[in-house]
Amino acid sequence: MGWETWIIATLSRTLAYGTPLLIATLGEIFAERAGVLNLGVEGMMIMGAYSGFVIAYTTGHPWLGILVAGVVGAVFSIIHAFVSVTLKANQVVSGLALTMLGLGLAGVLGRGWEGLPLFTPIHKMTVPVLSSIPVLGPILFKGQNLVVYLTMLLVPVLWYVLFRTRIGISIRAVGESPATADSLGVNVTRIRYLCVIFGGFLAGVAGGYLSVAYRPSWTQGMTGGMGWIVIALTIFAFWNPIYGLLGSYLFAALYHLSFRLQAWVSPELLKAMPYLFAILVLIFVAQGTLKKKMGAPAALSVPYTRGEE
């Protein structure tokens, strides 16, 4: 295999694998920007993967599967919103509980659905004309599916919402200083609920993408820790959708590059690579953040009660 084909193949896979990471990261960015840490991403993703597959399989409509996956993720996230925003419980524990519940529930419900092939996945497509551009064409416009492009489009949209609109200002204010936001008439509880639910929706969609497009089938634990990598990527992204895109693709590229070491490293150790990368990536970020003022939302994972500061 020549160098050019090799680079094209690797980068093309990078986009495919980076997409679910990016979708879920965008959602977690919104939840955390509003001050709610949701460690339940893994649980919401697996529930999305399960329900997306079941709907796509039974109805034959993959897009309906993705939509239902998002709705299931959103419904699931309401539990976390209720426990952490309304009951003001510990967000770390609540998120972990959500992940346990999701993995358990998907395991219980998903028994009997395993190993079935999905005959109607979201198809890969080739964009006419554009796909014949040398190098870039085959990477970007050949063998990818529509979700990949929609996700890329979503990035600038969400960036705009977060940094250039009133609702974006409200979200960030709620995450930085809920008391100030409250005194300015922003409904802290409502914003937090909406952001957590939006995050849950995207995590569900990311799971649905896995079972309906990326690997059209359902298996137990098919998210394999991606939800946790999303939490790391959110930090890496400095809670900014644009950096979220860079981080997700960079991570996915490293992930696929590591498989090129197959000749020298055993397959078991190679599988450990992404998790080590996640730590390395955070170490890399930590070097920068100590000096710059680009840290986490100030009120992240702090419940808000009016009059108690």
Next chain:
Amino acid sequence: MTAPNWLKIERRPVASGRTVFIISVLAILAALLVAAIFFAAYGISPIYAYYLILRGALGNMHGFSETIRRMIPLLLCGVGLTVAFRALFWNIGAEGQILMGAIAASGVALFSGLPGPLLLIAMFIAGFLAGAAWGLIPAALKAKLGLNDVITTLMLNYVAMYVVLWLVHGPWKGASMRGYAYTDMFPNAAQLPMIGSTSIHWPTLMLGFIAAVVMYILVNRTRSGFEIRVVGENPEASRFAGISQFKTTMLVMFISGGLAGFAGVGEVAGIYHRLLDPSQISMGYGFTAIIVAWLARKNPLAVIVTSFFFGILMAGGDVIKIQLRLPFQLINVFNGLIMFFLIGSELLIRYKISIRRR
């Protein structure tokens, strides 16, 4: 959140131990009530199901032995986690620390050639140190670089898992094991004694009890324990008081990782007598131990009770699987629900809610 005006919500000064106990029990009952829906959905009477779980876990010697066998790793990990949680260190990595303990113990058992009782002692020491070392990595990363402890501990779980897989498929694969991914069997001297014909490896159980008592004394009666509390409850104040956050973080993770390492030694030296698939060495003990520690309200002595309770649930999981033919993941659903009800109920501990008289 505005409450309807017939409800009166006041902040409690400090909830009494009895209040906390009653609220915790009610929370668990509420969780089991919700979980009953699942049994009903499968057409099984929930009362019958819970009866089967209890009978299976406590009704005979075999069940009781299975319960205690599950309790041992939960006790060791749970005690360690109470200490880590007190310093507000989120150790979600007990699972990986268990595996590192198991690896180190297996290495000593198979390759050290130490004689007699020295061998088991060396295995426990190696296991403790390996688990502690695995715990010190995220501790140092948090204390020095401010890395998120939840992420690093979790990621290291996966790394540990793949290291075990690599060892049993590769360099440590047993010659006598045909195609299977196991190491060779440990020599007899590396196998823990049992109580009678049960699967209760009592030396590890004793270590668990000792750990609970020692840690109770450490956190309540020593200067280190005081420092751990200050770092956890008020990091600002700890800086003024000249308490080293670095040292405290490293200390709690040395303990927490080390005790999880002990649990790993117990599994390979007590139950399996070889290193094998990571999902068999630890069946999610490291994660369940989080609930065990939380339910114990971070009190190391109370972990003895809570780890026993979750031992029953885990042994009951076998009953669910075998007798009721339900998927074992139902246990994860139980765990998740219990955790939600538990932290949800904390509102009742912090606030006193009563009905206002008109």
